[in-house]
Amino acid sequence: MTNPLLAPWTTPFEMPPFGGMSDEDFGPALEQGMEEGRAAYAAIAANPEPPSFDNTIEAMERADATLDRVAGVFYNLAGADSTPAREALQREMAPKLSAYSSEITNNKALFSRIETIWNQRDNLDLTEEQQRVLMLTRRGFVRAGAALEGAAAERLTEVKSRLATLGTQFAQNLLADERNWFMDLSEADMEGLPDFVKDTARAAGKERDRPGAVVTLNRSLIVPFLQFSPRRDLREKAYEAWTARGANGGETDNRDIATEILKLREERANLLGYDSFAAYKLEPEMAGTPEAVRDLLMKVWEPAKTAALADAEHLSRMATADGITGPLEPWDWRYYAEKRRVELHDLDETELKPFFQLDRMIEAQFACANRLFGLEFAPLDIEVYHPDVRAWEVTRDGKHLAVFLGDYFARSSKRSGAWCSAMRSQSALDGEVRPIVVNVCNFAKGDPALLSYDDARTLFHEFGHALHQMLSDVTYQSISGTSVARDFVELPSQLYEHWLEVPEVLAEFATHAETGEAMPEALRDRLLRAATYDMGFATVEYVASALVDLAFHDGPAPADPMQRQAEVLETIEMPRAIRMRHATPHFAHVFAGDGYSSGYYSYMWSEVMDADAFAAFEEKGDPFDAELARKLEESILSTGGSRDAAELYTAFRGRLPGVEALLKGRGLDDAA
CATH class of the missing domain: 1.10.1370.10 (Neurolysin, domain 3)
Incomplete structure (x- = not known):
């Protein structure tokens, strides 16, 4: 039978065929993707025609089409809805994919073609975007060791393969510790806890097949437990378990793995000079x-x-x-x-907490995107990878822009934290390809699901990343969406958090779960005044x-x-x-x-910019200023990695920022 991952996807919006595929399909599909890629790269390297941007760089952009399509689905599922089979395949594929990548960057004939084009670049009449893709492609090869020879090249391949294996093991050990630890709570243990914490603990107990309530190592449960439990002994036990993840001895201990990773990274850098x-x-x-x-x-x-x-x-x-x-x-x-x-x-x-209903906060993030960028979000009734996942079609002026998936609730099969990824990235090399974007969070389930204010900020943060993907408008997939400098990638996400703090947004969407009434103005003002509390x-x-x-x-x-x-x-x-x-x-x-x-510093590097960028809206006196929103989209959100990050920010703001806006935003300017 045809592997559904390799057959044409005839689903709405060419979504992955979630209903027709199984874990057993992923391994053969990933192997097939690598075989197709090997053949494509070999053909590029052996092309008798003189190297050109079209027959080399653009051909390379197309070479991994099948692998990218399958991997985009598999690695999203491996993080958000792990199974033993998926974890085993991750371990198997990590060294294979690393070796595949090394095969490409170690291909001397292929690198020679790239070098020829690079040396001729001033005479090729390339667009600015093409020049950028050429530079990034060449730089990626050099930084991957393409210029190394002999034993050094072979050793670098070994190092990268081992690092891929160790990184996968580190992540799986962490997930195992998070999945396996819990602390049973009696009714007496829960005295003093607010009802929403008790309800979350009982729901966690049900999910773990325990007779009563439990505390788990999921942030959406353990943090409020630490905030509210008057039982210092239980707080200590839970906190120490939370901070001991990966350091409990046995098969899931990550300390030796971290040691080896750091040694191998040093060797990798030294090999590259x-x-x-x-x-x-x-x-x-x-x-x-x-x-x-x-x-x-x-x-x-x-x-x-x-x-x-x-x-x-x-x-x-x-x-x-x-x-x-x-x-x-x-x-x-x-x-x-x-x-x-x-x-x-x-x-x-x-x-x-009753004023921060998940559904209302989703409405809020959509409404802000509508006012800023004209985006519309319509619910979709399509097959998704887990019953908790929700789907929307994203359009503007009636034109399809993206499919957006929201996977919001904690479960034992999901790694901790929150993230944004793309099952398919935007590109326009061979016709317009629009993205499938996923936001994954770990909120506590409830009826209705209630968020803390920090949870709501996380929701907006990840949606800022999603906007970076949805609004991408470039030709080449390698520079689309969030494919930017690491210390620039958090700018759109951290910037979008600011719109949650806009009083009129809270006034409209922060409504009480039971009464439906808007958050009282006095409470809203107290909330905003306390924004820098405990900073x-x-x-x-x-x-x-x-x-x-x-x-x-x-x-x-x-x-x-x-x-x-x-x-x-x-x-x-x-x-x-x-x-x-x-x-x-x-x-x-x-x-x-x-x-x-x-x-890891990059969150703060980006925060220097996001504080300064939102100040531009404050200077206009309108957080939804249409001209600034258009400039933000054109300069940053739609451009991906098509230009240098500093150039992109300067195009929006006219200059690069200093640290002052960050300190002010965190309420630390008086302590400086």
Whole structure:
């Protein structure tokens, strides 16, 4: 029988044939995609015609059509709805796909054609976009080792294959720890918890086939438990389990994996002629150098630490008043910070949460996209990969732009966190291809599903990434959507969060789950005034992680990453009651692949721009200013990686920003 993944997709919008495929179809389809790719690249390399942009670069853009199509589906499902079969196939395919990639970049005849075109580029009458694709293609080959010969080339291939295997194992170990740990809660254990936390814990117990309520390591459950549980012993147990992910000994322990990954990354960089992996990784980014990254992080670290230490004094006094004789501990911070928020801002999560219904917040993100960019969202009744997934068609002026999938609820088969990906990316090389974009979150189920304010920000954040994909308008898939510098990719997502804070958006969409009434203006004002509350804590835990990531990669690989982590935290004088947001054994951004390795700083680099970019709307006095929205789309959201990131931002704002807007936005300017 024909593999449904390889047959033409005759579904609406050429969606993946979710109803007709099985896990057994993916392996053969991925293998077939690689075989077709090998044949295509071999034909390009052996082409007797002189190298040209058309017969080499554009031909390469087409070469992986089948592999891209199948992998786009498989890796989305592997992250959002894992099964043992999918995990096994991930482990099997990681070294195979790495070897396939190395075959291409090690093809000397192919690289020679690229070099010939590169050397002739000034005489080829290429468009600006074609020049960019040529530069990125050549740079990608060079950075992958195409210029290496002999033993060095062979060793680099081995290193990359091993890194692919280790990254997959790191991610699967983390998922296993998150899936396997839970803490049963009796009714007495839940005394003092708000009803929404109890309901979430009971639903988690049902999902785990437990007789009652449980706490799991899912952020949407464990964070509110830490905020509200008066049981310090249970907070400690849950917190320590949460922060011990990947460091529990046995088969799922990630510490040795992290050590080997760092050593192999250093070797990879050295083989390519770089002093460190950080120097290699940061070369094509906006930051450019480890020194520039460290300078930004330290400019933020000192005022953030000052603010956090001042907050710690207040929280310690509250703990002492509760009879705690020892120092404030990390499992105490959220509990007393929540109490203090009530005192300072008369703001209680239990009062807020009914106003943040998931469905209403989805409406809000769509409405903002409509006012800014003219997008319309119509629900679709089509086959999807899980019953929780919802689908919409995205149009503008009646023209189809994208299919958008929302997969919002936590489940044990889904890795933690939130992300945006594309099952199909936009391109126009052989006719217009419109994207299939997926937002994945881990919110707690409910009837209705209620979000925290931070959850709502996450929803808007991921939708900002989705807009970057949906509005993409380039010719070549390799530069479409979010295919931009790592420290630029978070700009659209973090910028879009600002529209959640617009008073008129909250006034319309923050309606009470039971009464339907709009959030009272006084409550809304208190919420917005408290926007920077506890920002010292949030900034310290983030920047500490970014500094540790940088230290791992800027210089020789540490023999013991855990010791190196401890040394960095001691050097920067990490407040004792705050821990890194992502300790090494569960730092998936850095070790489950190298996307954010030596690049976790990029959220803050992008925040410098997003704070400045939204200030442009504030200066206009209208968060929905049509001219600025058009400029944002034309300069950033539609352009993908077709131009240098600094050029794109300057085209929108007229200049590059400084750190001042970021510090002001985080409420840290007074502490600077």
